[in-house]
Amino acid sequence: MAPRKAKKDSDTSDSGPDDIVEKPAAKKAKTSRAKDDEDENSWSLDKRRFLKVREFKGKLMVDIREFYETDGDLKPGKKGISLSVEQWKKLCGYVDEVNEALKNM
Numbered sequence: 585m586a587p588r589k590a591k592k593d594s595d596t597s598d599s600g601p602d603d604i605v606e607k608p609a610a611k612k613a614k615t616s617r618a619k620d621d622e623d624e625n626s627w628s629l630d631k632r633r634f635l636k637v638r639e640f641k642g643k644l645m646v647d648i649r650e651f652y653e654t655d656g657d658l659k660p661g662k663k664g665i666s667l668s669v670e671q672w673k674k675l676c677g678y679v680d681e682v683n684e685a686l687k688n689m
Contacts, residue, residue: 632658646672
């Protein structure tokens with residue numbers, strides 16, 4: 585299959601020269617204090633691993649994630665998992681079985 589070509593803009597107005605390009609709006613710099621710093625629903629599992637309860641797209645999630653440090657701030661990394669409340673409850677139901685398996689290893 586041939587690659588698709590992007591459609592060209594068919595703006596034919598004579599409002600000004602075509603060589604003027606609008607620059608995208610500059611993104612605002614984030615504050616040095618992250619929103620997660622104030623989060624009470626956060627528990628440290630290790631140096632840079634955290635368990636957090638947060639809302640994502642209107643749904644409560646249990647997030648287990650590694651964080652990385654940039655400019656003194658901890659930011660969420662790609663390594664992690666977000667569980668729905670139902671998945672979290674199911675995982676908690678396996679705790680005794682997992683502990684027993686760990687004893688037997």
